[in-house]
Structures are given as structure tokens and as C-alpha cells.
Amino acid sequence: MRDPGALDAFSGDESVVAPVRPLAAVRARSVADVQATLSWASQHGVPITARGGGTGKAGGCVPDAHGVVLSLAELDSIRSVEARHGWAEVDAGVITGPFREAMEEQRLFYPPDPGALDACTLGGNVATNAGGPVALKYGVTRDYVLGVEAVLADGTKLELGRRQPKGVAGYDLARLLVGSEGTLAVITGVRLGVLPRPREILAALLPFASIDDAADAVARSRLLGLRPRALEFFDRTALQRAARSPGFPQDPAWGALLLVEFDGEPGEPEAALLRFVEGLDKAPLDVQVATGEARRRDLWRLRRETSRLVKAGAAGWITEDVAVPVGSVPELVALLPGLGERFGLCALAYGHAGDGNLHVNLIWDEPEAGEQAEAAADAVIEAALRLGGTISAEHGIGLAKRRFLPREIGDRSLQLMRALKDQFDPKGILNPGKVLGGPW
Ligand SMILES: Cc1cc2nc3c(=O)[nH]c(=O)nc-3n(C[C@H](O)[C@H](O)[C@H](O)COP(=O)(O)OP(=O)(O)OC[C@H]3O[C@@H](n4cnc5c(N)ncnc54)[C@H](O)[C@@H]3O)c2cc1C
Structure with a gap:
């Protein structure tokens, strides 16, 4: 989509970061669409900003003026619910609130309840490690991510994670993507743990x-x-x-x-x-x-x-x-x-x-x-x-909090994070400039 009027809907989020109109937007309707978009962007060095519900409060999905927004909002099916195993598999664009209600109808409970639950997506929640009021007892999105289906910058699809709570086979790449704000990969699906509904x-x-x-x-x-x-x-x-x-x-x-x-x-x-x-x-x-x-x-x-x-x-x-x-x-x-x-x-x-x-x-x-x-x-x-706290408990870093990040994590951690980013995204096309700044 390249119509300037329509592109305005993909230019900002709920932060104070000024909106930026991208060159184009792609509304993915399948994982194959996501793969094709990323493979093309990688070949041509075009910045890609993944977008869920656009409710972020850190400017994370404010795009690059020379880039393309990749909207996951139309990938919106609950793929399966396995109550006996305690998980559900969803597309990244499923809206959080209706998903929670769908679980309740089956006497299940998916706890993470960010304030914008009627508009934010589960993929966006994973990308920002969203919390909410009941995180106090039940934890944040990370605590429910068992597996992630993601597409790398070059268009390769990966299945990460596991199907049961336990598993230590190598580094936990699925949870590395949690909170990565679209800078490491584009999340297309998630396997989320669900609990019995409290009575x-x-x-x-x-x-x-x-x-x-x-x-x-x-x-x-x-x-x-x-x-x-x-x-x-x-x-x-x-x-x-x-x-x-x-x-x-x-x-x-x-x-x-x-x-x-x-x-x-x-x-x-x-x-x-x-x-x-x-x-x-x-x-x-x-x-x-x-x-x-x-x-x-x-x-x-x-x-x-x-x-x-x-x-x-x-x-x-x-x-x-x-x-x-x-x-x-x-x-x-x-x-x-x-x-x-x-x-x-x-x-x-x-x-x-x-x-x-x-x-x-x-x-x-x-x-x-x-x-x-x-x-x-x-x-x-x-x-x-x-006081020993953090600069961002749940909204993420995006652009809005970027200048504060080195004050909390220090130079060596920043270097390690940048090295990780380079491994995942060698051409630096995934949400450039977000979280870690750059190019470096
Ligand atoms: C009124 C209000 C209340 C809020 N309350 C809370 C709260 O209680 N707790 C909380 O944690 N947050 C809260 N938020 C912030 C926001 O709702 C969360 O950050 C939410 O997780 C963002 O989801 P989204 O689908 O809207 O993501 P977007 O805003 O579309 O994107 C956010 C970031 O994630 C990336 N991203 C989105 N989808 C994907 C994907 N599929 N793959 C890779 N990267 C992706 C984007 O590039 C961007 O960096 C609130 C926001 C509002 C407006």
C-alpha cells in the first residue's frame, strides 16, 4: 500500500514520538507474506518496522521515512487450544482482550492484561514483554511464552521454544525475542501458556x-x-x-x-x-x-x-x-x-x-x-x-527511552546487545535505531 492518506494510519503509536509516514505498508495475510517481504527488504536494504496494534508507548513502531511498515494485524486467528497441555497457539495479530475472553469461555485464563487490551496484539505484547495489573500475582508476557514462530531478516522462518514448561536445550532464543521490539525478528505466531480460570x-x-x-x-x-x-x-x-x-x-x-x-x-x-x-x-x-x-x-x-x-x-x-x-x-x-x-x-x-x-x-x-x-x-x-529500579518496567525502550538505556545497563551490556543484533540482523533492516540506537 502506498496511498499517502492510508499510510498515515501506520505512522505513529501512543507515545509522544512524532509520527513518520513510511514509504509503504504491507498488510501480511500469511506467514509467507512476511517471509517474502523480509526477503525482498533484505535484498534491497529497506528498513522494516513490524506493527501490531500500534498502542506502544515508546515509539517502537514509528517507522523509518525510507522504510516499510509490516503490519501483522490481519494475521489474527487462534490456531489451536490444547487445554490438556496448558497452551494455545495464536497468530501474532490476535488482539489480547478477545483472546483472553475466548480462553475464559473454555474455563481457561491467560493472565497478561495490558491496559490497551482491546487494541494491542499478542505479537506486540511478546515484542514488548507487556505486563499489566495482574502481573503482580501472575507475571508478565515472558512468563507465558513457550514458543515463538518468527521470521528472520532474510526471510527464513524459525520455530523456537517448546511444548511444556520445562526445557533447557540450548540458549532460550524464544524468550530472547520477548521484549526485542521488532529489532531481532518478526514474530508471526506464539505458543502461550494458559492456566485454569480462578473460580x-x-x-x-x-x-x-x-x-x-x-x-x-x-x-x-x-x-x-x-x-x-x-x-x-x-x-x-x-x-x-x-x-x-x-x-x-x-x-x-x-x-x-x-x-x-x-x-x-x-x-x-x-x-x-x-x-x-x-x-x-x-x-x-x-x-x-x-x-x-x-x-x-x-x-x-x-x-x-x-x-x-x-x-x-x-x-x-x-x-x-x-x-x-x-x-x-x-x-x-x-x-x-x-x-x-x-x-x-x-x-x-x-x-x-x-x-x-x-x-x-x-x-x-x-x-x-x-x-x-x-x-x-x-x-x-x-x-x-x-532507588535500584528500572527506566522501563513494561512499555519498552523504542525511541522514547533510548537515551536513558546506557544509564541502566552500562556499556559492556550495550555492546553485547549490539553484537546479538548484528547476528540476527546483519544488514540492520529490522526496526533500525530502536532500543539500541545505531547504526554503530
Ligand atoms: C491506554 C494504554 C494502556 C497501556 N497499558 C499497558 C500496560 O498496562 N502494560 C503494558 O505492558 N503496556 C501497556 N501499554 C502499551 C502497549 O499497549 C503495549 O506495549 C503493547 O504490548 C503493544 O502492543 P501492540 O500490538 O500495540 O504493538 P505495537 O505498538 O504495534 O508495537 C510495539 C513494538 O513491538 C514491535 N512489534 C509489534 N508486533 C510485532 C511482531 N509481530 N513482531 C515483532 N515486533 C513486533 C513493534 O515494532 C514495536 O517496536 C498501554 C498502552 C496504552 C495506549
């Missing part, structure tokens, strides 16, 4: 008087030996901004809010919630249990919309997706009000605090207030690294 799930809102109380509760959940399925955090500023939308839970007395969820056999989630609340040093202001599945789904819909709601009407923003050891969450959160003041913008946090992963948003409502945003983002990254 009961209970969600509750726990508002706290202060951010400190809520952040302490996050750290305390682990010490109490509890395994919440999700433990989502919203600071006061996030609540105030999101509450401009009708239906978002709000109360002026709330300094921070936790959305907590437990699952298990009938009765277990209630017992766990009670133990959690009783075990906290600083009691929540209230315990609002979601009565019924409709209310629970509604709460999660609002949680997923938080990213959009807090930015509504803003002139600009930067989102950092940092994670710190969970005991350091209170320290990270405590830095934000001062940071906002210092740089003259609104600094807020919400996210998967149970595993130390906070989406720190730097938002400005007047265009001139954004002048210091890059410096503020630097300060957030510096704080996360100082």
Missing part, C-alpha cells in the same frame, strides 16, 4: 488519607504474606485530574487510592481482603467492595482510562514507566510533589504499584510550562535508578 475474584477500592499511608500499604502487602492479584495505586493529583470525568471514584478527603483484587477458590478472596485491611498500620478511610461482576469490570475500565483522563485538556506530557523495588515505592511517590514544583508542572503517579511499577506523568496545561519537562523526566529516571 472467584473480588475487587475493592481502598481510599487512604495520605499518599504515604497508601504507599505503605503497598509495601506491607508483601510482608503480610498475601498475594493480591492486582494492587493499583492512584495519587491525589491523578485522582483529581481523572475525577473531572464522570463516574471516576472520588472524594476530596482521599489522599490516595488503591484498587486491590484477590482471586482464588470461593471464600478465599474475602478472607484475603480482610487480612490485608486488618494487617495495615494505617487503616484505609473506607473499604468499597465491588458488588458484582459488572461493577468490577467498570472499575477496571476506569483504571484503563486513567492514562487518557489525567491528560485530558493538557498542552503536553511525558509519561515515564519506571519501577523500583516495592519497598521503595513510598520514597519514589514522596518525591513527586517537590519535583512538580521545581519544574513548574504537574507530576502525578498511578499504576501497578504492587510490583513497584508506577506510571509517572509529567503534565503541563500551558504550552510554555513544558520547557523544563525533559529535565523533570531526567530527574524521575535518576530517582528510579538511584
